[in-house]
Amino acid sequence: MKWETVIGLEIHAQLATKSKIFSGASTSYGVEPNTQACAIDLGMPGVLPVLNRDVVRMAVMFGLAIGAEIARRSVFARKNYFYPDLPKGYQISQYELPIVQKGQTAIDLEDGSSKVVGITRAHLEEDAGKSLHEDFQGQSGIDLNRAGTPLLEIVSEPDLRSAKEAVAYMKKLHQLVVYLGICDGNMQEGSFRCDANVSVRPKGDPKFGTRAEIKNLNSFRFVERAIEFEIERQIDLIESGGTVVQETRLYDPDKGETRSMRGKEEANDYRYFPDPDLLPLVLDEAFINAARTELPELPDAKKQRFMEQYGLSGYDASVLTVSRDLAGYYEATVAALGGEPKLCANWVMGDFSAFLNKDNRDIADSPVDSVRLAGLLRRIEDRTISGKIAKEVFEAMWAGEGDADAIIEKRSLRQITDTSAIEKVIDDVMAGNPDQLAQYRAGKDKLFGFFVGQVMKLSKGKANPQQVNELLMEKLKG
Amino acid sequence: MHDKTIAQISAGLAAGEFSSEELTRALLERVEQFNPQLNAFITITAGSALAQARAADRRRQQGEAVPLTGIPIAHKDIFCTDGIRTSCGSRMLDRFIAPYNATVVEKLNAAGTVMLGKTNMDEFAMGSSNETSFYGPVRNPWDLDAVPGGSSGGSAAAVAARLTPGATGTDTGGSIRQPAALCGITGLKPTYGRVSRWGMIAYASSLDQGGPMARTAEDCALLLGAMAGFDPRDSTCVDRAVPDYVAALNQPLAGLKIGLPKEYFGEGLDRQVAQAVEAAIAEYRKLGAEPVEISLPNSQLAIPAYYVVAPAECSSNLARFDGVRYGHRCENPKDLLDLYTRSRGEGFGAEVTRRILVGTFALSAGYYDAYYLKAQQIRRLISDDFRRAFEQVDVIMGPTSPTAAFNLGEKADDPITMYLSDIYTIAVNLAGLPGLSLPVGFAGQRPVGLQLIGNYFAEDRLLNVAHRYQQVTDWHERVPAGF
Numbered sequence: 002m003k004w005e006t007v008i009g010l011e012i013h014a015q016l017a018t019k020s021k022i023f024s025g026a027s028t029s030y031g032v033e034p035n036t037q038a039c040a041i042d043l044g045m046p047g048v049l050p051v052l053n054r055d056v057v058r059m060a061v062m063f064g065l066a067i068g069a070e071i072a073r074r075s076v077f078a079r080k081n082y083f084y085p086d087l088p089k090g091y092q093i094s095q096y097e098l099p100i101v102q103k104g105q106t107a108i109d110l111e112d113g114s115s116k117v118v119g120i121t122r123a124h125l126e127e128d129a130g131k132s133l134h135e136d137f138q139g140q141s142g143i144d145l146n147r148a149g150t151p152l153l154e155i156v157s158e159p160d161l162r163s164a165k166e167a168v169a170y171m172k173k174l175h176q177l178v179v180y181l182g183i184c185d186g187n188m189q190e191g192s193f194r195c196d197a198n199v200s201v202r203p204k205g206d207p208k209f210g211t212r213a214e215i216k217n218l219n220s221f222r223f224v225e226r227a228i229e230f231e232i233e234r235q236i237d238l239i240e241s242g243g244t245v246v247q248e249t250r251l252y253d254p255d256k257g258e259t260r261s262m263r264g265k266e267e268a269n270d271y272r273y274f275p276d277p278d279l280l281p282l283v284l285d286e287a288f289i290n291a292a293r294t295e296l297p298e299l300p301d302a303k304k305q306r307f308m309e310q311y312g313l314s315g316y317d318a319s320v321l322t323v324s325r326d327l328a329g330y331y332e333a334t335v336a337a338l339g340g341e342p343k344l345c346a347n348w349v350m351g352d353f354s355a356f357l358n359k360d361n362r363d364i365a366d367s368p369v370d371s372v373r374l375a376g377l378l379r380r381i382e383d384r385t386i387s388g389k390i391a392k393e394v395f396e397a398m399w400a401g402e403g404d405a406d407a408i409i410e411k412r413s414l415r416q417i418t419d420t421s422a423i424e425k426v427i428d429d430v431m432a433g434n435p436d437q438l439a440q441y442r443a444g445k446d447k448l449f450g451f452f453v454g455q456v457m458k459l460s461k462g463k464a465n466p467q468q469v470n471e472l473l474m475e476k477l478k479g
Numbered sequence: 480m481h482d483k484t485i486a487q488i489s490a491g492l493a494a495g496e497f498s499s500e501e502l503t504r505a506l507l508e509r510v511e512q513f514n515p516q517l518n519a520f521i522t523i524t525a526g527s528a529l530a531q532a533r534a535a536d537r538r539r540q541q542g543e544a545v546p547l548t549g550i551p552i553a554h555k556d557i558f559c560t561d562g563i564r565t566s567c568g569s570r571m572l573d574r575f576i577a578p579y580n581a582t583v584v585e586k587l588n589a590a591g592t593v594m595l596g597k598t599n600m601d602e603f604a605m606g607s608s609n610e611t612s613f614y615g616p617v618r619n620p621w622d623l624d625a626v627p628g629g630s631s632g633g634s635a636a637a638v639a640a641r642l643t644p645g646a647t648g649t650d651t652g653g654s655i656r657q658p659a660a661l662c663g664i665t666g667l668k669p670t671y672g673r674v675s676r677w678g679m680i681a682y683a684s685s686l687d688q689g690g691p692m693a694r695t696a697e698d699c700a701l702l703l704g705a706m707a708g709f710d711p712r713d714s715t716c717v718d719r720a721v722p723d724y725v726a727a728l729n730q731p732l733a734g735l736k737i738g739l740p741k742e743y744f745g746e747g748l749d750r751q752v753a754q755a756v757e758a759a760i761a762e763y764r765k766l767g768a769e770p771v772e773i774s775l776p777n778s779q780l781a782i783p784a785y786y787v788v789a790p791a792e793c794s795s796n797l798a799r800f801d802g803v804r805y806g807h808r809c810e811n812p813k814d815l816l817d818l819y820t821r822s823r824g825e826g827f828g829a830e831v832t833r834r835i836l837v838g839t840f841a842l843s844a845g846y847y848d849a850y851y852l853k854a855q856q857i858r859r860l861i862s863d864d865f866r867r868a869f870e871q872v873d874v875i876m877g878p879t880s881p882t883a884a885f886n887l888g889e890k891a892d893d894p895i896t897m898y899l900s901d902i903y904t905i906a907v908n909l910a911g912l913p914g915l916s917l918p919v920g921f922a923g924q925r926p927v928g929l930q931l932i933g934n935y936f937a938e939d940r941l942l943n944v945a946h947r948y949q950q951v952t953d954w955h956e957r958v959p960a961g962f
Contacts, residue, residue: 046572047678081794090798272795277684277715280714
């Protein structure tokens, strides 16, 4: 039987606010346990939540960016369950009336086509603390620094049909929230993570199969592997006569498999009800319009503009608009050079990106700024140096040896364009390789490359390659 | 000295007749003497009280005193007090030292009041007789066999017995007004949102409201003026100017339209209570007011709606008491479930447990619509009843409680009968309106309270209406025998 996979993702994006969603405590990561939890985060008696305005602004920006309906009135509810890292015994989360409703985004598929993925809703909620199960002699430690950190939970429609589509969608949203400046996107620190709902059904069946929910996937690779494993598990199970049960599963990255965490019958009854400590959140047009004016150019629009304005291919435009920083760097380079958008694209996507990756640096602290890169590209353009030599110059710039012109001078890398000088080198090469010359003249044309190589080698790469080609062609004829 | 009202003390301190320290010492001696009988205080803070009194006297010498500077008061043990045990009447918080002050405490401290101690209360404010307290019942100074009412029973008894001229209370379904009535004092539950709930341990968040308890309306006006006001730490607190409640006290009542809900004078109302209330209404007629009969047709739905909403919210509000971070923790828990069940089982009393269970049930999947949602719809109907009534009348009057104080133990095993003692007060909380109880007579030797209900933020009007009555009557001046 042919099987079809149905996937929906619930993405948790930690909003990049300075303070928590309902308290003034800091949200910074990696400090000593329980040093960033105030009385409100600890759920002390008599404390009350007050909503952080910035969190609302960020949620509205996200909603506008996915073309969603922004709820003029949304409600915070309590999700009640007992757990030691949940101080109040309930999580404050939007339930029936979320702030963002019905939006969508498009993802690019491998075959080059694009697909619209529906976003059911996005709602605001607080994160819980962390339970630490090591180093406490059989007991558990509780760290409440994360308790009360603002999250935007983004729930997709069950529109995704493969692990690859799920990853493409997750990457798309990751790019979007980082563009919007509402999430730092740091997946290792848990700032962007997801739960995947996965089911399979016979192809063509309109009914959904029973789904399993895989919790807490915090890398694109894990999302892909966990879903792939889960699809295979479910198909194997059904084909061998079993049935999929609705349950929550955990992905074990070491073993590359998902494991049952709790079944439906063990599922909590969360007893949701509107939080009486918080009034309904009412937004006026002025607030929404103010958020709208803060929206940056979004990735899809930027990509489109790059294709039109710079004549780039869809692929190049996608790569260059992957982040606002990279796109900004590219545009600054083109502006500094005063044109040559394709040359700039090749260098920004090529050596520049490779060096950033190699050193694990951000664009902001790159040793080669866009003006310096443009300075180098100008020397390629005016044929002072060849593309090959430029790579050496770039490496020296990266190492902090100054700008391109200084390095070209210091290392005497200026290209040889003087015809007589090049002819002199060619003469020397011909004189030094009489056998090859004879063979060439006897019809062995492919030795031409050998002569080009020898000339470049003897000129230390500085001879203008185009001139070398032309002059060699003449001279070898005899 | 101990028999003076807050207004009289304020004048006496201003005139230099006595110091706050002298007064505080005298009252602490009375607390020492009478608390063993009454059990009105859970914690007596003599040391810090004297320090506060001396500070108030210095402030007065420096010419920086305000009307409440140096006035001794007591706080219901539901208000968090920095560095001082805040038990909420529960074993769960028997050893809980709050690390911050409630806004109400902070504001009264800033005004220069002196805290004598923390008063007894029904556990987590759940009760109408003060019998659910972990610290034992409070006795009614008018009759030691009688309950003082609840849940602010300790505050009411302490004020009635002249152990303190004023106290704070909280009112979720009548917890200020009903004990005020049963102890023969004046108590005001403000409009929901008038007084900050920050630092006030939550029972039912959408109904809880703190307010003043004292002998007279004038004293309540003085206390409320300091307690009320916007607090950015409470999202449900209303940003609205606080009027001068004292200045409004003397407005004449001529032409005042008083609504008498026929539903409040029917079956279940004690005959002597009815007589005292009717006599008070006759007095108001003499003052120029015009009583008219009105109807609040959904009154009978208030108790069932309340006993869904309040337990539902309490089941969630009290989830934080889990033995993990503070509060009672069982000995040697063998695992997490054991830690939860034994810590909570040991920490909470029977009434609290009952309400948590009821509330948990009401919010459960499949029951939510039938109970919680329905109860919220009833709240709207009840609010609409009041809205229509206030289109015709200025204030609503009726008995605060259907009977005078009942005997200790009389209703303790019968929750439904107990719940009915709040039958006239609960609707006011469901609608979020202000309500006041003042003493208007006796049923035998036990006091009777008259309830005044006002429109939203009409505390000034309620205090005015109560004050004018107290200018021409002396029920509020009666002293229980032996005190």
